[in-house]
Amino acid sequence: MNRVRKLFQRLKTEHRCGLIAYITCGDGPTIEIIRALEDAGADAIELGVPFSDPIADGPVIQAAAMRALKNGTKISDIFTIARAVRERSEIPLIAFSYLNPVLRHGIEKFADHAHAAGIDSVLLTDLPAEAAAEVKPAFKAKGLGSIFLLAPTSSDARIAVVDRASDDFIYYVSTMGVTGARSELDPALLTRLDEVRAQVRKPLAVGFGISKHEHFALLQDRCDAIVVGSAIVRAVADGDEIGAATRAGEIVRSIRMI
Amino acid sequence: MKRSNLPDRRGYFGEFGGKYVPETLMAALDEFETAYRGLRRDRAFRSELDDVLRDFVGRPTALTEAKRFAELCGGMRLFLKREDLNHTGAHKINNALGQALIAKRMGKKRIIAETGAGQHGVATATACALLGLGCVVYMGEVDMARQELNVFRMRLLGAEVVPVTSGSRTLKDAINEAIRDWVTNVRTTHYIIGSVLGPHPYPLVVRDFQSVIGREALAQLRKRTGSIPDVAIACVGGGSNAIGLFYEMLKHDSIRFIGVEAGGRGPNLGDHAARFSGGALGVLHGTRSMVLQDEFGQIAETHSISAGLDYPSIGPEHAYLQQIGRVEYYDCSDDLALEAFHKLSECEGIIPALESSHALGWLLRNGASIGSGKIVIVNLSGRGDKDVPQIAALEGR
Known part of the structure; x- marks a missing residue:
């Protein structure tokens, strides 16, 4: 059983809502940032692979991807980062990428390298569950979990497809739109979340727009984990490099308030 | 050579094509495909399109x-x-009008489009003016500079032209921005893609209209x-x-x-x-x-x-x-x-x-x-x- 699945089992026995932290790899001192996020209480890390055309991302993560690419970040750097984390930590690691960089690397080669580096699961933003067969066998052969998204627009039929295709958990997109911190949660989210949760067997993580303790407080009884992305990425970029990891950790602490 | 059997049901031409989009858009693509399949052989729709192609497009x-x-x-x-x-x-109007007519039948009040040279933007703005639909066109800053005249034409036609400043500031980035808009406003908005590109069913629909x-x-x-x-x-x-x-x-x-x-x-x-x-x-x-x-x-x-x-x-x-x-x-x-x-x-x-x-x-x-x-x-x-x-x-x- 991979680390992500174990995490969700543990969260269940502890009756606790987990916090998954997203970072754009190669934007700032990524390895230090991950350590700070873990020290601040993040339960898992999403390793964002920078892409030139991030259609699902808002301005904050777009800018981070551009900086990371300008720094020369390549997909192989994500494996280097994962290996460095694994030298000292068993925190679950989820690779989070658009399809094209993975396709170009080669699906099987990617699975091989990701597994060897200690990555547990993979989420490909622009690969819908219908096309799961294009990657799942290769990922499964290396023990990597595949994670798929659900959105407010997903029909019941699609919810069932995604529930079947997702291995470790389902990533529920909280609102219509791109990634980015928002001051308020989508008013329809809580009701919709209850409806979706009643239809799926897999754990549910909720992301997009979650940036404050109030959001976490509203969501913690309705899902298995929350994902915080843009708020962390913005904190990393918002100041000098030396303080980046500390600022990132503070975001996690402020959201969990523990 | 047989022409009519591709794309297949899932939107593939051999190994090419398909639907690779964030989950939020999957429902909209399904809705568009269902609407189009219904209208493709609908006599009233065909004749409405033929009339407008003859009397308006020339x-x-x-x-x-x-x-x-x-x-x-x-x-x-x-x-x-x-x-x-x-x-x-340009030929772009053939597709812009066809898709705008579908959008109207789907009850969408707002149209978005990307444009490179500006021809698809102008065609979409024109179709929207004709049919009384709101229109927002995304255009890279570089393209706006080299196609200034078309920017002005779109604005004359009542469209909002949004400059895109990310990436290379050309067509590719305009499409990125249009997709981001669509993800946000998908329930009220139809995205008129201007070429035989994008996720299924766009390559099929645009081909049919052209x-x-x-x-x-x-x-x-x-x-x-x-x-x-x-x-x-x-x-x-x-x-x-x-x-x-x-x-x-x-x-x-x-x-x-x-x-x-x-x-x-x-x-x-x-x-x-x-x-x-x-x-x-x-x-x-x-x-x-x-x-x-x-x-x-x-x-x-x-x-x-x-x-x-x-x-x-x-x-x-x-x-x-x-x-x-x-x-x-x-x-x-x-x-x-x-x-x-x-x-x-x-x-x-x-x-x-x-x-x-x-x-x-x-x-x-x-x-x-x-x-x-x-x-x-x-x-x-x-x-x-x-x-x-x-x-x-x-x-x-």
């Missing part, structure tokens, strides 16, 4: 024999399908020459004017098809938009096709003198037609396209769009190999008025 467009230009190309019988004579000046070009051309050629063409040539950016010309002709095995991509200023990555010679299999903007990219899967920037061909991917049906060897693809440099632009203007009295000039440029250079008795048709996909200020600046006049 179809059928003329077929003009270009005798003086043909002499420069080696002396074939050369016919130009005059999509430049459409209302708004195939009127080849259907008319075949009938006109039969009447004028008593036969079908030997060679059909079109420029290929995303590839909608080319598919439009080719599609109805593909059933004739004797016809040779040539697609001409933008060769730009040279063969290095970043200097051209020649996807077949410089690209690799990839996924961009929802579809699997040949994509210009670096060895790490990052999408490359492209260059072409013509904004409408300046795009790193190509319609999936073209990738399929190339793979099975049914259509040949070549490229034409900026300089050769410019030469053809001037030659056609001077010896036929037709100022072609820089996009279409690529097809003419290929013929100018390679026509001699075709043979003098042959019947050749070139899709003159748009008129060059929009390019005049850019060329005046380029040539210091």
